[in-house]
Amino acid sequence: MERTQCCVVGGGPAGMVLGLLLARAGVEVTVLEKHKDFFRDFRGDTVHPPTLMLLDELGLGDRFAELPSKRLEKMRMMFGDATIVAADFSRIPGPHKYIAMVPQWDFLNLLAEAAAGEPTFTLKMGAEVTGLREGGGVRYRDPDGAERELAATLVVGCDGRDSLIRAEAGLVPREYDVPMDVWWVRVPKLEDTGKEAQVFGRFANGLAGMTMDRGDYYQTSYLIRKGQDEALRAEGIEKFRERIGGLFGWGAGELAAIRDWDDVKLLKVRMSKLRHWYSRRVLCIGDAAHAMSPAGGIGVNIAVQDAVAAARILAAPLRRGTLTARDLARVQRRRAAVVSLLQKQQLAEHKMLIEPALDGTLNERTVPLPLRASDRFPQLTAIAAVLGGIGPLREKTPAFARR
Ligand SMILES: Cc1cc2nc3c(=O)[nH]c(=O)nc-3n(C[C@H](O)[C@H](O)[C@H](O)COP(=O)(O)OP(=O)(O)OC[C@H]3O[C@@H](n4cnc5c(N)ncnc54)[C@H](O)[C@@H]3O)c2cc1C
Structure with a gap:
């Protein structure tokens, strides 16, 4: 034994x-x-x-x-054409002012x-x-x-x-109850945009997703309504390519990486x-x-x-x-x-961002109040960075x- x-x-x-x-x-x-x-x-x-x-x-x-590794200093979100910095980790106290x-x-x-x-x-x-x-x-x-x-x-x-x-x-x-599941895909990065890693949340026309810049590719999550995996797959891969391409502004070069449904992984939230x-x-x-x-x-x-x-x-x-x-x-x-x-x-983020994003009611005119306030008063991005980056208690x- x-x-x-x-x-x-x-x-x-x-x-x-x-x-x-x-x-x-x-x-x-x-x-x-x-x-x-x-x-x-x-x-x-x-x-x-x-x-x-x-x-x-x-x-x-x-x-x-x-x-x-890549360093993430700012968490950005795009609503239609408007970009908002949701959290600025460079403002947090301590030696590491970024997420690795x-x-x-x-x-x-x-x-x-x-x-x-x-x-x-x-x-x-x-x-x-x-x-x-x-x-x-x-x-x-x-x-x-x-x-x-x-x-x-x-x-x-x-x-x-x-x-x-x-x-x-x-x-x-x-x-x-959670409103979403996630499809994850890996899409090549065809041009280098600079040193800092980027995480972009994008919300437009009833679609929502997030890209993480991983150096030579984007690790990308695309949000779907909970339980809709099968029904959406039945619409065909071309429809998905069209949607995700429109959301992130990707062309044929990037989208060629999504060859079939095997390249799209379901993560149940x-x-x-x-x-x-x-x-x-x-x-x-x-x-x-x-x-x-x-x-x-x-x-x-x-x-x-x-x-x-x-x-x-x-x-x-x-x-x-x-x-x-x-x-x-x-x-x-x-x-x-x-x-x-x-x-x-x-849960508040699900209500404020994800549900309206999936309903199609979230756009540049309906950006939630806390994010509009952060856009107006950049000091507030430090609060979001401390909560998201450090949390309420460091052990x-x-x-x-x-x-
Ligand atoms: C779609 C999605 C995206 C996410 N993205 C992020 C993100 O970007 N950043 C972030 O911080 N969090 C993210 N999370 C949350 C994060 O993944 C988890 O909160 C975190 O991994 C929890 O860590 P853990 O060690 O508790 O469990 P896990 O990371 O789940 O590790 C559990 C381990 O146990 C092993 N295991 C399971 N059963 C057995 C068994 N019977 N015997 C032996 N081994 C077993 C598994 O193989 C695994 O290695 C995401 C979650 C989801 C669903």
């Missing part, structure tokens, strides 16, 4: 940060990730200032700076390499957890298909919005929140505890901040062997209010993890 103090299920942003931090505290930790590598397209690739500061404090800032756009697999590989240097850390890739184990820990299938068991004092579900650990622990999330993040010997954090909408692109930052708080609170009781449900409750108490506030903000990096 394999045994560990903390079994982390899922090697996404929450799981890898938690694994690294606990290992630096000397806790025996095993991260089980069902995929064989971190290489998957269409993930949240935004690394926010609190995560950049965390990496500095972990002694990983220089290595992170060597990764291929870095492929998530590079970010996760960096964390995995750093953690591999810690004697109490184990990462098992291609290890799919299939259930909780009686007496604590999990059952999982190893890369060769063999069924195994890992006993653990604590299981932390970092397995994302469709969390198996959450279901196995009998934790049922409250689901929120979900928003949910657990009432209790924990049960006996199990805790959920990140999207497993509170699936975030893509609105504002804050999910990765929140998942990382959950992990920092969890590591700070749980390291000592795990090491001493005194962990109780009270420690797990402390993690929830620390994070739940922040998450609720940010989810409320995302302190524990001393045991600093290098």
Whole structure:
């Protein structure tokens, strides 16, 4: 029987940060990730200032700076022909006045390499957890298909919005109505527009989308009404090319990259929140505890901040062997209010921007008041940047993890 103090299920942003931090505290930790590598397209690739500061404090800032990245200083939105700066990250306090756009697999590989240097850390890739184990820990299938068991004092579900650990622990999330799903496509960038990365939200004629400038291509999300994937695909790929081309001003060169529906990936948007993040010997954090909408692109930052708080609170009781449900409750108490506030903000963004955009009632004359005010008084873009870039609470990096 394999045994560990903390079994982390899922090697996404929450799981890898938690694994690294606990290992630096000397806790025996095993991260089980069902995929064989971190290489998957269409993930949240935004690394926010609190995560950049965390990496500095972990002694990983220089290595992170060597990764291929672009800096996003302003979040711009276009309504018809009018462009509005919604958030200006160059106005936020602290050393990192931008959001770094870095492929998530590079970010996760960096964390995995750093953690591999810690004697109490184990990462098992291609290890799919299939259930909780009686007496604590999990059952999982190893890369060769063999069924195994890992006993653990604590299981932390970092397995994302469709969390198996959450279901196995009998934790049922409250689901929120969301108006959209997202189609993601990758479109080549045919001319270089300058150094700063651009994120453009575009809203026109009942269409809505967002491009992220990834250097030589645009990672592009195109919003569709929830549940409309099949019906819209039935209209044919040419119709979609016409729509997205019109929205972003792309010609035949860019649109040639969208050859057929295989190039258009559906991402189902979900928003949910657990009432209790924990049960006996199990805790959920990140999207497993509170699936975030893509609105504002804050999910990765929140998942990382959950992990920092969890590591700070749980390291000592795990090491001493005194962990109780009270420690797990402390993690929830620390994070739940922040998450609720940010989810409320995302729901407000759905109402203010996404629903009218999909209804066709959003245009340069009906730009929502907060955005019109930001356009008039640019100082306000700093408030949006602090909320979106840092969030209401930055978790302190524990001393045991600093290098
Ligand atoms: C369309 C869309 C766009 C988004 N864009 C952004 C963005 O630009 N910026 C941003 O910050 N956020 C974005 N988000 C939100 C963001 O993706 C999530 O909030 C964030 O990834 C949560 O991190 P996590 O570590 O909790 O979970 P995840 O990133 O979902 O990681 C979960 C991990 O668990 C693994 N796993 C799952 N089940 C098992 C199992 N049984 N056994 C072992 N491993 C398992 C998975 O393979 C995965 O690696 C977006 C979300 C959507 C839907």
